[in-house]
Amino acid sequence: MKQPSRARLRTPIREQQRLDPSEREAIIAREAVSFFAEYGFEGQTRELAKRLRITQPLLYRYFPSKEALIERVYQDVFVERWKPSWEKVITDRSVPLKARLVHFYREYAEAILTYEWIRLFMFAGLKDLGLNARYLKMLRERAFEKVIEEIRVEYGRPSTDELPVTVLEIEMVWGLHAAIFYLGVRQFIYSMPLETDVNSIIDAKIATFLNGIRPVLPAKALV
């Protein structure tokens, strides 16, 4: 942080030190996201400290344990990156349904198709913890079920209040979700660069999805 007051300032050999606690904490959390995404949660605290150019015990000044740091990573990646506005995008009936879905899924894909999100989510799943099930329950309530309700309305079918979402309907939405998620898996877990534009794939999948879901929608209500 400090530049020796009277030293000739060539290349600043030493970088800053003694940061403001809130700043240091943010820096550690940010680097931890990148670090654990790369090495998994078995990544060593010493290695993380080295990347941060600090000593390993300093981590424990800011986080009581490695587990607490990992919890922070979950929070920053899986909770903070969910945008509540997406729920409004899905349900805004002043916009055509297909456009809404394209809007939502493009933005959602942009949020989760990152090295950090995809790998951390998979690491978390393999470790269990129930984090994934919890996240996907949230996703189902805030997105999947809303999508189905909007489709029901669009095609004049019974509301999901009258007739709960069926297994087949939810399975169709899962299929769309799988297609998007798998793009991330190919890139960031299999290290296979995509040869196509993500948005165009998403658009195509949504078109296929909207066609495919019609046959599995419940019959029109008897008014």
Add this chain to the structure above:
Amino acid sequence: MKQPSRARLRTPIREQQRLDPSEREAIIAREAVSFFAEYGFEGQTRELAKRLRITQPLLYRYFPSKEALIERVYQDVFVERWKPSWEKVITDRSVPLKARLVHFYREYAEAILTYEWIRLFMFAGLKDLGLNARYLKMLRERAFEKVIEEIRVEYGRPSTDELPVTVLEIEMVWGLHAAIFYLGVRQFIYSMPLETDVNSIIDAKIATFLNGIRPVLPAKALV
């Protein structure tokens, strides 16, 4: 470990010991598959030994290192479980195309939609090693490209020899693959039991796939 030779034989409290080397090796390899699938490759050799009811150094009698044992696991799961007969199923033109695809994908799904296969594949991917890219290259050559060739023939399009597989075509196949694979992810990584029959999902996905791929096939050849 030993059963006193003249002891009255009630419940055989201790099991056998001093197995034939080939048998012991097979037992270790089998348990290692299950063990690493559960805990990942950071699972400890002592823990594995405990599950095998043997001591940890004995593992090193049969495998020179932990890494060698992991290689064996890869071999047994990813190489041995691929059935060459599948390639004949795909290309057997005495059978209708859709039936062939259903046949292949159902059997393939049965092979990979297991706790061991799905989790080990994901663990391997996160660790890198290029194993996944290698496997998927094999899958592309032995299955994906054959599938596309058969579809081309079915619809009277140019052979993949004349006109190589296009990005859009392969992307369609990836989509089908993703749908199947993701069923395994939901079950064995997210611990979310499926509410539907796998085969019926596969059948539906194949139907959708065959519809969706028509528009992306290259134009008919000018004969």
Add this chain to the structure above:
DNA sequence: AGGCTTATTTATCAATTGATCAATTATTGG
């Protein structure tokens, strides 16, 4: 039965690794 081969165990090493605590030093307020 007895001895020999070798499968298996016991003991142990060296390197890691999460965590703790006291010493150090950068920075601020007076």
Add this chain to the structure above:
DNA sequence: CCAATAATTGATCAATTGATAAATAAGCCT
């Protein structure tokens, strides 16, 4: 400029963990 606060480091602990070597003992062969 100096002293107090506290951010940062150095030293170190205890538990793990992959691996090795010597001791033990199971079971086959004659």
